Amino acid sequence: MMGEHSSKQYDLDLESIRSRVLLMGGMVETQFLDAMTCFRLVNEERAEQVMKSDENVNHLEVTLDEACSNLIVKRQPAANDLRTVMATIKVITDLERIGDEATKIARTAKALVGRSNHPALNHYNMVRTIASSASTMLHNALDAFARLDAEQAVKMIAHDAEIDHEFRSIMRNLITFMMEDPRTISVALDTLWVAKSIERIGDHAKNIAEYVIYIVEGKDIRHTDYVAEKMAQGR
DSSP: OOHHHHHHHHOOOHHHHHHHHHHHHHHHHHHHHHHHHHHHTTTTHHHHHHHHHHHHHHHHHHHHHHHHHHHHHHHHOOOHHHHHHHHHHHHHHHHHHHHHHHHHHHHHHHTTTTTTOTOOOHHHHHHHHHHHHHHHHHHHHHHEEEHHHHHHHHHHHHHHHHHHHHHHHHHHHHHHHHHHHGGGHHHHHHHHHHHHHHHHHHHHHHHHHHHHHHHHHHOTTTTSSHHHHHHHOOO
16 A cells, blocks of 8 residues: 555646646747747847846756656656656756757847848748748647657657758858858857747757657667667658
């Protein structure tokens, strides 16, 4: 009876943590979308709000890390359960870093205020596609985590290569702009920093999907050909 009671309490504690992790995920998802809106509109006030909201994300990271540590100490989970808790801690870290990248984008948007933009280089259009791809990746990663859907996680990870390709294309285009017209250098560099932050958000979303597979299948697929092999099997 004691073991059953302890197991039920562990499940309740873990589910509470998972719910708050998903809340944190929703917060950083909104933060990223708001940051991109700021970059599009070059809105200083909204950029300040995005930067301020990062404090809430950071606070949630600290409280969730503490909750996970307490869960390990108090419940002493066995191998499979411990794997879930450790992966959840890593998801929390990646979500916090996504918030940091969104803050960088908002900070860049704020820096653009009052700066003359060159008509040949539309800073937002340069990153619109990669931002949409990264936003979809993040949403799908959080959905896979919520449902512990390893199959969706595999499909989502495969899209990270597309974001990497888009980033390299943006970088080449921006370098061309700067070489052909030095007047675009300032805004081109700002756009490049934003594109890099977006690419990093895609990387963190990929990490979250990898942790889902680790929780479900017990396999650490980082730096392996696991996803390529799975996609090949599905063809």
